Every structure is written in C-alpha cells, then in structure tokens.
Amino acid sequence: FLEDVKGQAKAELQASDCRYHAQRRITQLLQTELLQLYSRVEMEAPAPPTSSSCSSPPPGRAD
Amino acid sequence: FLEDVKGQAKAELQASDCRYHAQRRITQLLQTELLQLYSRVEMEAPAPPTSSSCSSPPPGRAD
Amino acid sequence: MADDPQRNFRSAYYEKVGFRGVEEKKSLEILLKENPLDLEKLSTFSQRFPLPSMYRIHVWKVLLGILPPHSDSHALVGGYRKEQYQDIMEALEVMRYINPSTPSTHVYLRMFQLENQALPRCSETQLPDEENEDFLSISRAMEEIVDDPVDCYWLIKCFINQFHMKFGDSVPHLPKSLEHYLSQEEPRLLTHLKSTGALPQLPFSLWFRRCFAGCLPESSLQRVWDKVISGSCKILVFVALEILLSYKIMLMGINRLDGVVRFLCNIPQENTDAIVTKAIDLWQKYCGNPNHAV
Structure with missing residues (x-):
C-alpha cells in the first residue's frame, strides 16, 4: 500500500x-x-536617428 | 508514517x-x-527585407 | 482472461452476428474500475480484443503514460498536460512559428520540435524532410481519430516517442519478416515480387514507420494502432502481408515496378476492415500468445 502511494506521488511529480x-x-x-x-x-x-521623432526608441535601453 | 510519506510527496509536488x-x-x-x-x-x-540571408529572419515566419 | 476456447468461440460468434464486443466491453469496464489501473491487464486486453470506441482514447492515454495508473490523479495530471500544451502553443505564436491559419498538424509538428529542441531557426527555408512527413502523416490520422486537440497532440507525441523507443530497433527488420511470412503464405507472389524487382521497393516506410497512417482509413487504422500501442509492432507485418494477399491476383498481373508501388501506396479504401481482421487473425495464428509477441 505504501508503494502504491509512492507510485502515485511519483507519477504526479x-x-x-x-x-x-x-x-x-x-x-x-x-x-x-x-x-x-x-x-x-x-x-x-547603427547610427542614432537624426530625426527628432520620439516614436523610434534607440536600440539599447540600458541607462 | 503513511501521513509522513504523503506529506513529503505533497511538499515535493x-x-x-x-x-x-x-x-x-x-x-x-x-x-x-x-x-x-x-x-x-x-x-x-515596414518593407520586408530583400536580403535572402538566413541570419536575419523576417518578422513573420509562419508558413 | 479468455483462454477458454468456448468463450473465444462465443466472441467470434458475436462478432459475426453483430453483438461484437458485448462481453469484451464488460470486462474492459471492470478493468477500468480498478484503482490503480493494471497496465499489464489493459495491454493484454488490447492485444486480444478491439477496444470499444468509447474507451479507446482513454485506454490509449493510460497505456502511453499520458495519464497515470491512479485514476484519482487523472484530473491533476490532465490539467498539467493541458497547461503544457497551452504554454507551448502560446510561445510558438509569440515567436511566429505558427499563426491562426497554420494547419493543426503543422502546429503539432512545431510543438513536438520545440519539446525535442529541434525547432529549426529559419522554418521558411526548411523543406519538410522524411521524418517530418512521417510525423505529419501520423498527425493527420490521429486527428481523424481524436477530437480534442490537447489529447490529439499528446497522443501523437507519445505514440511516436513510444514507437521509437520500443520498436526503433525492430523496424529495420520488419521487411525481412514480411518476406518470411509471405514465403509461408504465398510463395508464388513472393517470387513474382522478387522477379519484377518490386520487393525492395514496397512502401515499407508507409507501412512500418508511419504505421499505415495515410494508407488505411481511420476506422481500420485504429484497430491496428490498438495493437501497436499495447505492445506489438509485429502486427504491422501482418497487415502488410494481408494487403499483399488480398490483392494477390492484381499484383501478379502487374509487371511494371512503378505500377505495383503506386497501387500499394493507394490501396482501395473499401476493403480495409476485412484486411485488418484477417491480419489480426494471422498475427494471432503465427505469434500464438500475443502477450509475448513483439
């Protein structure tokens, strides 16, 4: 019976x-x-955008 | 003892x-x-890349 | 369970008169009430009798390990299986491997590849190779048998994995085995197939790697897969043998190699239930106690 309980637990795990x-x-x-x-x-x-538009964030975002 | 085994199984899960x-x-x-x-x-x-290079997968790739 | 010849006779009789599986269904129901389920008994049952269609998917799931033997764990484990399916699906969508118009069999292929760390980087440049084609054929057939997509994916995946694990080493020997049994049953046909050069060109991958997916209609196929899932790949040899025997006259009349191959890749779909029944009989005749026959 104990083996049974263990088996069931093992299958669930x-x-x-x-x-x-x-x-x-x-x-x-x-x-x-x-x-x-x-x-x-x-x-x-590779070059930073020359446009002043804000809609295009720079590639990296680490501050 | 059985409760013990069950408790352990529950904790593992x-x-x-x-x-x-x-x-x-x-x-x-x-x-x-x-x-x-x-x-x-x-x-x-917005235009799809014309390069056929594989290193640069197009945004969509599902067939 | 049913070594009693009287009982076997009765079962065969019921099959003939249309009460097929009345007793079998009852004994399966008893097996399915056990907790934990006895996998060995379930395999034995499935080797001996066709599974009633209302229990087939459930028994397959248990035999393939999708559900554990303990019935009271089924809800929990079934929930895990569903979550896993959804997680993989969602990730593939986000990564744009699939979209809502991707055919479900291709979705299953990508899911399977993801789980096996075999997802190609540039799927658009990948032509499906033979292994993918085997997968897709089996998927298409499974989809005909199973309605629920979660069950369907898990059954495809575990069927294929189990088949490779259990029978991967046996599959290359099945053509030789087919030749052996054909020499026993119909040596003239074997000679004809040899002399026309057709023997090595028979559709072995359709028969033995796709397990007849795409060859037999789903109603016949599922009876063959009952045997494969419960532990026999030898049954595949006998289905192939029975196909050859059933179309013996036609095959003896075709002298062109490509004609033979083309015919066998597209056998008529009307007669397949009888072919499978005869194949199972022949398999039981040659392999005796099917429990120990692989």
Whole structure:
C-alpha cells in the first residue's frame, strides 16, 4: 500500500516536472530569439536617428 | 508514517509547481519583450527585407 | 482472461452476428474500475480484443503514460498536460512559428520540435524532410481519430516517442519478416515480387514507420494502432502481408515496378476492415500468445 502511494506521488511529480521542463525550453528559445532580434536591430540601425521623432526608441535601453 | 510519506510527496509536488510558475512568469516577461521588439522592428522597417540571408529572419515566419 | 476456447468461440460468434464486443466491453469496464489501473491487464486486453470506441482514447492515454495508473490523479495530471500544451502553443505564436491559419498538424509538428529542441531557426527555408512527413502523416490520422486537440497532440507525441523507443530497433527488420511470412503464405507472389524487382521497393516506410497512417482509413487504422500501442509492432507485418494477399491476383498481373508501388501506396479504401481482421487473425495464428509477441 505504501508503494502504491509512492507510485502515485511519483507519477504526479513526473507530470508536473514535465510541464516545468517544457517551460524551461520555451524560456531558452525566447532568450535566443530576443538576442538575435536585438543584434539585428543594432545592425540595421547603427547610427542614432537624426530625426527628432520620439516614436523610434534607440536600440539599447540600458541607462 | 503513511501521513509522513504523503506529506513529503505533497511538499515535493508544491516545489515543482512553484518552480513551474516562476519559470512561467519569466516566459511571460520574455514574450512581452519579444512582442514589443517585433512591433518596433516592423515600425522601423515596414518593407520586408530583400536580403535572402538566413541570419536575419523576417518578422513573420509562419508558413 | 479468455483462454477458454468456448468463450473465444462465443466472441467470434458475436462478432459475426453483430453483438461484437458485448462481453469484451464488460470486462474492459471492470478493468477500468480498478484503482490503480493494471497496465499489464489493459495491454493484454488490447492485444486480444478491439477496444470499444468509447474507451479507446482513454485506454490509449493510460497505456502511453499520458495519464497515470491512479485514476484519482487523472484530473491533476490532465490539467498539467493541458497547461503544457497551452504554454507551448502560446510561445510558438509569440515567436511566429505558427499563426491562426497554420494547419493543426503543422502546429503539432512545431510543438513536438520545440519539446525535442529541434525547432529549426529559419522554418521558411526548411523543406519538410522524411521524418517530418512521417510525423505529419501520423498527425493527420490521429486527428481523424481524436477530437480534442490537447489529447490529439499528446497522443501523437507519445505514440511516436513510444514507437521509437520500443520498436526503433525492430523496424529495420520488419521487411525481412514480411518476406518470411509471405514465403509461408504465398510463395508464388513472393517470387513474382522478387522477379519484377518490386520487393525492395514496397512502401515499407508507409507501412512500418508511419504505421499505415495515410494508407488505411481511420476506422481500420485504429484497430491496428490498438495493437501497436499495447505492445506489438509485429502486427504491422501482418497487415502488410494481408494487403499483399488480398490483392494477390492484381499484383501478379502487374509487371511494371512503378505500377505495383503506386497501387500499394493507394490501396482501395473499401476493403480495409476485412484486411485488418484477417491480419489480426494471422498475427494471432503465427505469434500464438500475443502477450509475448513483439
């Protein structure tokens, strides 16, 4: 009976972990994607915009 | 003793759940970031890139 | 469960007169009331009898590990599965791998790739390779069988993973096995297929890698997949064998290689239930106790 309870808990934990690991992979992908996109934005707009328009924020945003 | 095993299983499951939700929050932040970056890229370059280079994927890529 | 020949005779009789599976359904219901579920008994049942359609998806989910043996965990685990599905879907949308007009089978492919860390960087330049085509065929067939998209994705994923894990090493040997049984059942056809050069050109990947997805209509296919999911890939050999036997006369009359292959890739869809029934009989005849036959 004890084994039974343990088995049940293990199966639940596995399913929960599986969900976590999918989320981990998603995070990694998003990070890669963001890095690529940022480097592309910086490549495409190396010079700061001469226009005084405010609608186009600079590529980097670290202050 | 059985209660002990059950309690432990519950704690483990909670930890897994907690880890999942933390990861999920990270994902959501990254997704928001990505969406913003996409819309910014599209504003800056409304015309699709003519380069066929693969290092620079167009904003949309679903077939 | 049913070693009693009397009972087997009765079942066969019911099948003929249209009460198919009355007893089987009852005994499956008893098995499904157990908590925890006995996976071995469920596999044995599924090896011996066709699953009643109302329980098929549930049994597949349990046998493939999508749901755990403890029924009182099903709601919790089912919830996890659904969340995982939604998380992956959402991320793919944000990353623009999919959009609302992407066909669902392609969505499932991207989801599967994401989970296996195999998502291509530039999907627009990727021509689908053969492995993707196998995946898409199986997805299309599963979609015909399963209505709920969450179930459908999980079943596709776990069916494919389990198939590769359990039978990956056996699949390359199935053509040889088919040749062996064909030599037992219809040596003249084997000789004909050899002499026309058709034998090595038979649609083995359609039969043994896609498990007949895209070859058999869903009503016949699901009875074959019952056996695959519960632990036999040998059944695939007998379905292929029965297809060859059923169209023996036609095949003996075609001397052109491409004609044989084209015909076998697009077999008529009317007759397939009978083909599968005969294939299962033949499989049980050769493999004896199906529990131990892989």
